[in-house]
Amino acid sequence: MKVVDHIKKAKGKTLFSFEILPPLKGQNIQSIFDHIDPLMEFQPPFIDVTYHREEYVYKELSGGLLQKKVVRKRPGTVGICAAIQNKYEVDAVPHILCGGFTKEDTENFLIDLDFLGIDNVLALRGDAVKNETYFSAEKEGHTFAKDLVKQIVGLNKGEYLDEELLNKSKTNFCIGVAGYPEKHMEAPSLDQDVLRLKEKVAAGACYIVTQMFFDNQKYFEFVDKCRTAGITVPIIPGLKPLATKRQLSILPHRFHVDLPDTLTLEVLKCKTKDQVRQVGVEWCIQQSRELISAGAPVLHYYSMGKSNNIHKIASELF
């Protein structure tokens, strides 16, 4: 079922959902189930599975020459989605990127998802690969998420690159896209970024999931800005409980988000790792309560491979 239909069916009740990462290579699908199992009591209608593109590793050969090697540390998004849908009554939402994909790769990826009965995708541009400063698209790929959305919408109409399928088959994907309450790091301003977001929706995106934020005011102002700009689709807040002291610097650096002083000071006061986790959980519960009262359609938690914190939070709310 489509994410937007789950939201409609809930008739204003806030839903619970979360995002998982494919495990590092060499692990078993059971590690994913062990992560999901405890969270199923909160009846998520959908679970996102992130996509991780290749990394370039440079190995020094004799004579000082560098050999470039392509590695993928967390493959398996499609297989994990299939396994989730097979085991649980839940829709798996794979993330799909522009980066690393030609248009043909994208089409084949989507054909696989369609074959597996997957109804939703989150369409993203992706970041620059490690060791590169700027994002660069494949020669025959997409530069912006908006163009990826257009290709998926095209497939929904039967516009395949594969002439055998052209106008003979159709997919029916519900497409989500990313939004940034504190602006995307490369956007010149939040207003410009919202206009770009509007283009993704105009291209055919049906819902938005936000980057994590730790100050609800940022989300409320972002939603207001989007609505003023004419974006009417659901805007799902993304939440992450802060879990370690190191994240005080990692999260702003990696995700370009601000951490409120009150939260930072509470974390700095903690003497143990457990105390830090507890502060993160309590902060996230407060954020969640306020978002539910404000009528957020879904609360989408970034679990980052750990379900304990999310379980504690959801137990208080769902």
Ligand code: FAD
């Ligand atoms: P876009 O919407 O293409 O925007 C990228 C930048 O380009 C923005 O600054 C935008 O303002 C600008 N822009 C857009 N259109 C134009 C234009 N026509 N001209 C000039 N500028 C333009 N990454 C992963 O690798 N795997 C994942 O699974 C993953 N999941 C994510 C889930 C969520 C909910 C979020 C919020 C992010 C996720 N990301 C993931 C990270 C994402 O790939 C990066 O944030 C990436 O840098 C931007 O992706 P986007 O889809 O928002 O890009």
